[in-house]
Amino acid sequence: MEDVRVALLGCGTVGSQVARLLDEQAADLTARAGAWLHLEGIAVRDINAPRDQAVDRTLLTTDASSLIDGADIVIELMGGIEPARSYILEAFEHGASVVTGNKALLAAHGPELYEAAARADVDLYYEAAVAGAVPVVYGLRESLAGDRITAVLGIVNGTTNYILDEMTTKGLEFDDVLAEAQRLGYAEADPTADVDGLDAAAKCAILASLAFHSRVAMDEVHVEGIRSITSSDIAAATRAGYVIKLIASAKRRENGIEATVGPTLIPNSHPLAGVHGPFNAVVIEAEAADRLMFYGRGAGGAPTASAVLSDVVAAASHIVEGGHAPRELIYADLPVLSLEESVARYQVEVAVDDTVGVLTEVSGIFAQHGVSISAVAQDHEKIIKGEDGLPGQAVCHLTVTTHAASHEALEATIAQLEDSDAVAGINRVIRVEEA
Amino acid sequence: MEDVRVALLGCGTVGSQVARLLDEQAADLTARAGAWLHLEGIAVRDINAPRDQAVDRTLLTTDASSLIDGADIVIELMGGIEPARSYILEAFEHGASVVTGNKALLAAHGPELYEAAARADVDLYYEAAVAGAVPVVYGLRESLAGDRITAVLGIVNGTTNYILDEMTTKGLEFDDVLAEAQRLGYAEADPTADVDGLDAAAKCAILASLAFHSRVAMDEVHVEGIRSITSSDIAAATRAGYVIKLIASAKRRENGIEATVGPTLIPNSHPLAGVHGPFNAVVIEAEAADRLMFYGRGAGGAPTASAVLSDVVAAASHIVEGGHAPRELIYADLPVLSLEESVARYQVEVAVDDTVGVLTEVSGIFAQHGVSISAVAQDHEKIIKGEDGLPGQAVCHLTVTTHAASHEALEATIAQLEDSDAVAGINRVIRVEEA
Numbered sequence: 001m002e003d004v005r006v007a008l009l010g011c012g013t014v015g016s017q018v019a020r021l022l023d024e025q026a027a028d029l030t031a032r033a034g035a036w037l038h039l040e041g042i043a044v045r046d047i048n049a050p051r052d053q054a055v056d057r058t059l060l061t062t063d064a065s066s067l068i069d070g071a072d073i074v075i076e077l078m079g080g081i082e083p084a085r086s087y088i089l090e091a092f093e094h095g096a097s098v099v100t101g102n103k104a105l106l107a108a109h110g111p112e113l114y115e116a117a118a119r120a121d122v123d124l125y126y127e128a129a130v131a132g133a134v135p136v137v138y139g140l141r142e143s144l145a146g147d148r149i150t151a152v153l154g155i156v157n158g159t160t161n162y163i164l165d166e167m168t169t170k171g172l173e174f175d176d177v178l179a180e181a182q183r184l185g186y187a188e189a190d191p192t193a194d195v196d197g198l199d200a201a202a203k204c205a206i207l208a209s210l211a212f213h214s215r216v217a218m219d220e221v222h223v224e225g226i227r228s229i230t231s232s233d234i235a236a237a238t239r240a241g242y243v244i245k246l247i248a249s250a251k252r253r254e255n256g257i258e259a260t261v262g263p264t265l266i267p268n269s270h271p272l273a274g275v276h277g278p279f280n281a282v283v284i285e286a287e288a289a290d291r292l293m294f295y296g297r298g299a300g301g302a303p304t305a306s307a308v309l310s311d312v313v314a315a316a317s318h319i320v321e322g323g324h325a326p327r328e329l330i331y332a333d334l335p336v337l338s339l340e341e342s343v344a345r346y347q348v349e350v351a352v353d354d355t356v357g358v359l360t361e362v363s364g365i366f367a368q369h370g371v372s373i374s375a376v377a378q379d380h381e382k383i384i385k386g387e388d389g390l391p392g393q394a395v396c397h398l399t400v401t402t403h404a405a406s407h408e409a410l411e412a413t414i415a416q417l418e419d420s421d422a423v424a425g426i427n428r429v430i431r432v433e434e435a
Numbered sequence: 436m437e438d439v440r441v442a443l444l445g446c447g448t449v450g451s452q453v454a455r456l457l458d459e460q461a462a463d464l465t466a467r468a469g470a471w472l473h474l475e476g477i478a479v480r481d482i483n484a485p486r487d488q489a490v491d492r493t494l495l496t497t498d499a500s501s502l503i504d505g506a507d508i509v510i511e512l513m514g515g516i517e518p519a520r521s522y523i524l525e526a527f528e529h530g531a532s533v534v535t536g537n538k539a540l541l542a543a544h545g546p547e548l549y550e551a552a553a554r555a556d557v558d559l560y561y562e563a564a565v566a567g568a569v570p571v572v573y574g575l576r577e578s579l580a581g582d583r584i585t586a587v588l589g590i591v592n593g594t595t596n597y598i599l600d601e602m603t604t605k606g607l608e609f610d611d612v613l614a615e616a617q618r619l620g621y622a623e624a625d626p627t628a629d630v631d632g633l634d635a636a637a638k639c640a641i642l643a644s645l646a647f648h649s650r651v652a653m654d655e656v657h658v659e660g661i662r663s664i665t666s667s668d669i670a671a672a673t674r675a676g677y678v679i680k681l682i683a684s685a686k687r688r689e690n691g692i693e694a695t696v697g698p699t700l701i702p703n704s705h706p707l708a709g710v711h712g713p714f715n716a717v718v719i720e721a722e723a724a725d726r727l728m729f730y731g732r733g734a735g736g737a738p739t740a741s742a743v744l745s746d747v748v749a750a751a752s753h754i755v756e757g758g759h760a761p762r763e764l765i766y767a768d769l770p771v772l773s774l775e776e777s778v779a780r781y782q783v784e785v786a787v788d789d790t791v792g793v794l795t796e797v798s799g800i801f802a803q804h805g806v807s808i809s810a811v812a813q814d815h816e817k818i819i820k821g822e823d824g825l826p827g828q829a830v831c832h833l834t835v836t837t838h839a840a841s842h843e844a845l846e847a848t849i850a851q852l853e854d855s856d857a858v859a860g861i862n863r864v865i866r867v868e869e870a
Contacts, residue, residue, distance in 0.1 A: 021723055025583060031648070031766045032580045127578075133724040135578035142577075143562075143570035145467045146744020148460060213466070271730060274709045281728075288456055289568040289741035293716075293730035295706060306724035309581020323758015331466045 004035040004316045007071035007096075008042045009064055009087055010078035011055060014101060014128070015042065017305035018075060020054035029309065033316035041067045069094055073315050075308060076100040077128075085109055092120040097315040097325075099308055101128030107202035107218040110209065114328035123318055123325035125311035130203045131156045131280040133303035134296040135310070139284065140210040141326045147286040149211040151251045153433065154282035155275050156203040158298040159187050159194035160226050160246040162277050164263075168234050168243060174227060196225035197261040200248045207282070208250035208259045213332035216250070216259055220336040224262035233428055236349065237265055240377070240399070243273050247433070256335040258342045260431075265347055267435040340408040345374070345432040347401045348410075350417060351424040354394040361422045362398055369413040372403040395424055401432060439470040439751045442506035442531075443477045444499055444522055445513035446490060449536060449563070450477065452740035453510060455489035464744065468751035476502045504529055508750050510743060511535040512563075520544055527555040532750040532760075534743055536563030542637035542653040545644065549763035558753055558760035560746035565638045566591045566715040568738035569731040570745070574719060575645040576761045582721040584646040586686040588868065589717035590710050591638040593733040594622050594629035595661050595681040597712050599669075599698075603678060608666050631660035632696040635683045642717070643685035643694045648767035651685070651694050655771040659697035668863055671784065672700055675812070675834070678708045682868070691770040693777045695866075700782055702870040775843040780809070780867040782836045783845075785852060786859040789829040796857045797833055804848040807838040830859055836867060 006022065008015055022029065022039050029037050042055070043064035051057065061067055064087055068074055074091035076098060078084045084105050089112075091098050098117065100106070106113070106129055117124035127137045131154065140149070155161050159181065166177045178195065181187035193199045201221040208216040226246050237244050247264040250257060266273045271293045275281040280298030285291050297303035318324050352358045359376065366373050379397035402410070410429070417423050441457065443450055457464065457474050464472050477490070478499035486492065496502055499522055503509055509526035511533060513519045519540050524547075526533050533552065535541070541548070541564055552559035562572045566589065575584070590596050594616065601612045613630065616622035628634045636656040643651035661681050672679050682699040685692060701708045706728045710716040715733030720726050732738035753759050787793045794811065801808050814832035837845070845864070852858050 017723065021581070025581075028583060028648075029581065031764060032761075133727060135574060135727070138573065138578050139570060142749060143573050143745050144741070145748035146456070146460075146464065146746070147741040148463060213463075271709060274706060279726075286741060288452065288737040288744075290732045290735075290738050291714075291730075292568060292570070292732075293728070295730065296727035297725045300725075302723040303725050306579070306582040306721060309723075310578050311581070313580035314577060317761075318758060321758055323753060323756055326467075326752075329466060 001030070002035040002320050003038050004033065004319055005040045005070060005072045006037050006075065006312065007040050007067040008075045008077065010076065011042050011044050011051060011060070012077065013301040014304045014308065015077040016052035016055050017301035018077065018308050019056070020052065021305055021309055023054070029313060033313045034320045035316050037312065037316060040071060043067050065090065068096065071096045072319055073097050073099065073312055075312065076102060077308070079104070081105055081108060088113060089116055092116045092122060095120060095122060097123035097319065099125045099311040099315060101126065101304060101308060103129040103202045103206060107205045110206070111215055111328070118327050121324065123315045125315055125325055127311050128304045128307040130206050131282055132296065132298040132300065133307050134280050134282060134294045134298065135307065136207070136282040136294045137210065139292070139294050140207065144284060144286055144289065147288045149252065149284060149286045151249070151285040152207045152211045152282060153272065154203070154207060154248045154280070155245055155272055156248050156280050156282065156298065157194055157200045157246060158278045158280060159191065161275065162186050163195070164226060164229070164244055164246065165276050167229070167231060168238065171231055171235070173231050174229060195227055197223040197246060200246060200261045204248035204250060204259050204261050207248065208257055211250055211284070212252055212257050212334055213329045214257060214334040215330055216257060216336055221259040221261055222339040222342065226263050229263050233430070236399070236428070241268050242266060243268065244430070245272060253337060253343060255341070256337045258337045260342060263430060265430055265432040267433070269435045270433060340406065342407045343404050344407070345402055345404055345434070346410055346429060347399060347432050348414070348429050349427040350398045350400065351395050351427055352398055352422050353424060354396045355422070358422045359398065361420060362400070362417065365416050365420060366400065366402065366413055368416070369409045371405040371409050371413050373400055374403050375401040397427065436465070437470040437755050438473050439468065439754055440475045440505060440507045441472050441510065441747065442475050442502040442508070443510045443512065445511065446477045446479045446486060446495070447512065448736040449739045449743065450512040451487035451490050452736035453512065453743050454491070455487065456740055456744055458489070464748060468748045469755045470751050472747065472751060475505060478502050500525065503531065506531045507754055508532050508534065508747055510747065511537060512743070514539070516540055516543060523548055524551055527551040527557055530555060530557060532558035532754065534560045534746040534750060536561065536739060536743060538564040538637045538641060542640045545641070546650055546763070553762050556759065558750045560750055560760055562746050563739045563742040565641050566717055567731065567733040567735065568742050569715050569717060569729045569733065570742065571642070571717040571729045572645065574727070574729050575642065579719060579721055579724065582723045584687065584719060584721045586684070586720040587642045587646045587717060588707065589638070589642060589683045589715070590680055590707055591683050591715050591717065591733065592629055592635045592681060593713045593715060594626065596710065597621050598630070599661060599664070599679055599681065600711050602664070602666060602669050603673065606666055606670070609662060609664060630662055632658040632681060635681060635696045639683035639685060639694055639696050642683065643692055646685055646719070647687055647692050647769055648764045649692060649769040650765055651692060651771055656694040656696055657774040657777065661698050664698050668865070671834070671863070676703050677701060678703065679865070680707060688772060688778060690776070691772045693772045695777060698865060700865055700867040702868070704870045705868060775841065777842045778839050779842070780837055780839055780869070781845055781864060782834060782867050783849070783864050784862040785833045785835065786830050786862055787833055787857050788859060789831045790857070793857045794833065796855060797835070797852065800851045800855060801835065801837065801848055803851070804844045806840040806844050806848050808835055809838050810836040832862065
């Protein structure tokens with residue numbers, strides 16, 4: 001049986017699990033790959049840093065280039081742009097296939113890496129870069145190769161999913177849950193990448209590119225984080241039969257691709273509504289297959305290592321048996337739509353004076369901008385205290401759910417609502433997905 | 436660009452959708468397969484039978500053998516054992532790859548077909564044979580190639596899932612829902628294959644074989660259908676926070692593989708609990724990946740055709756670029772356990788006389804057989820009328836949930852409970868899955 005030489009770059013949470021599994025499951029992996037997967041070495045920055053006990057310290061080296069030079073498959077789990085990018089290009093130049101979990105690198109330099117892999121006629125795999133163990137890259141690249149995808153909707157960031165879950169079940173505010181999540185190690189000390197949606201945006205760009213055979217860059221994804229979500233938003237969602245999730249959404253529209261990340265109302269009956277805590281899930285809507293969902297752990301050393309190893313087995317079997325991973329397919333080359341052009345259903349909560357004719361006034365403003373209303377709910381009245389401490393004007397809340405409308409039309413509607421004398425304020429504007 | 440010649444055998448619900456999509460999505464499919472997929476002809480029994488308008492009638496032929504002779508890929512969607520089996524073997528002999536959705540054939544003759552494909556060095560694909568559009572064959576053959584699977588749990592039969600759903604939401608009895616489902620065309624006139632679990636058992640055998648790299652035959656799967664489920668069983672499940680689902684289960688135990696199909700209590704928080712109506716889903720538990728779920732439409736022409744076409748694209752790209760589908764891997768060669776050896780958690784509802792000491796008596800019987808109890812709930816009392824029409828003995832219901840126990844120990848427990856003077860009857864025995 002052939003020997004396939006594997007080089008591992010990086011030995012953190014995921015890397016150490018990859019090393020462990022390569023050793024512990026050697027017999028199984030060999031049977032499936034049709035070759036011995038031989039771990040030649042592990043490139044690290046500091047050989048003396050503390051490591052998982054399962055890691056054979058004699059494999060550690062600081063000389064990544066020599067390791068790459070003698071490898072058939074390079075597993076890149078260092079993260080960050082450089083030197084990861086240079087090492088991957090080096091691997092391709094040496095004729096090695098690459099398995100990476102580096103979403104930031106793919107979002108920033110995907111096309112360059114894809115082209116280099118194709119030129120070298122080797123594989124580039126990256127299942128672990130999106131949604132951890134969830135095989136959604138596989139699903140998009142291969143399982144749906146016979147279908148036309150219309151939408152991809154994903155919960156692809158575990159930290160924000162955990163925070164929104166805690167806010168929902170415990171009625172807490174964002175800041176308190178974030179502080180607790182940081183204390184427990186579920187959120188980073190600098191939580192920006194997660195809570196402001198940047199991590200999800202990188203994954204959204206990768207998903208959109210795969211689904212629509214076009215190049216979508218991370219900075220073309222319209223991003224909104226979850227910092228502005230309040231316990232009152234969540235309570236209102238719960239009352240109306242929804243949960244609020246941070247959704248990475250990529251949709252095919254007539255005139256291009258819409259790629260957004262933002263807090264979204266998901267109906268309780270939608271399969272994404274039941275995705276809790278550290279789990280990730282991606283729903284794919286396709287013309288023939290209708291709705292599919294892939295669900296699993298979005299992070300963690302062992303789950304992510306499982307995704308890495310499935311890619312390693314695929315790359316190894318190509319080395320032994322011929323064939324190769326699907327190449328980057330960008331034949332569709334669709335444009336990415338601006339935020340203004342993007343189309344969604346929205347829910348808008350408007351505080352209004354409780355007077356006759358106010359509903360006509362408000363619904364008229366939506367109509368003027370061509371935003372069609374699917375439902376209006378009126379909250380029980382609230383008496384706002386006047387400045388003198390006595391009961392003042394009665395105010396009620398109208399929750400308006402729209403049909404699909406362009407972001408531009410929505411913004412114009414909101415602006416005019418804010419100017420209207422009948423409107424005391426706009427409490428909330430949030431996207432809504434269909435069941 | 437190369438031409439890949441495709442022969443289609445069968446032009447029913449799925450076949451006609453495959454023909455339509457091959458035509459409508461020709462440009463996309465060509466880009467992905469790296470070859471023109473040219474539909475050479477469609478073998479049918481009766482050329483003059485009514486067909487979907489999308490089918491080009493000039494492609495129809497009754498001469499399957501000539502069609503197979505000139506094909507690179509044969510899509511078999513005739514169903515049944517013969518002549519499907521002979522045609523597939525014929526295709527392999529002519530060096531063609533085969534894509535099939537025929538679960539009955541695979542469950543009965545899988546090993547023979549696999550061996551013939553390997554001998555001919557061509558592909559055998561069958562995503563559509565299990566759970567329609569849900570890419571679980573892909574998941575097991577490829578996505579989890581780097582992991583060790585411990586359990587597969589699936590809702591793989593839409594008819595029974597629909598019936599149990601209707602019973603749950605409307606409080607109806609099995610017979611009434613079945614009759615209505617037959618009237619609506621959701622259930623066959625002869626519903627045996629569905630409601631008695633045979634369809635699920637064929638799929639269970641395929642899933643178990645793939646998951647554990649061993650051969651599991653359909654008749655080794657222990658099957659129980661849903662005919663015995665009553666509205667009272669469902670009401671009790673609902674009260675206790677469960678739903679009843681027909682679950683195809685394949686688990687790796689220390690001494691072999693356990694493969695069962697039967698009604699099972701699924702906790703509301705389990706991802707399978709939210710799988711409704713025509714949707715199928717398969718949960719895979721693996722050592723490193725932890726829990727994954729694949730969800731989608733389990734039947735229907737277009738969804739199943741989507742799965743068929745993904746297989747066609749994969750087979751075509753192997754013809755053009757080299758490589759091949761994963762071969763049958765049976766290196767583990769684990770034995771399949773008998774029903775007696777199988778291990779599960781159970782819920783047992785026992786009607787008992789409402790007397791002091793009855794709980795001690797009942798729990799003692801479980802203990803005698805080594806069946807450990809995790810919880811006991813006591814239902815409110817019911818007064819059973821005596822023969823004279825006057826109030827008789829007070830009876831209450833004990834619902835005992837066990838820890839994992841062998842089926843043998845459970846049967847012995849039930850037998851002794853039935854003999855006990857304190858026990859008026861056993862109302863219900865049902866498997867329970869963990870959250």
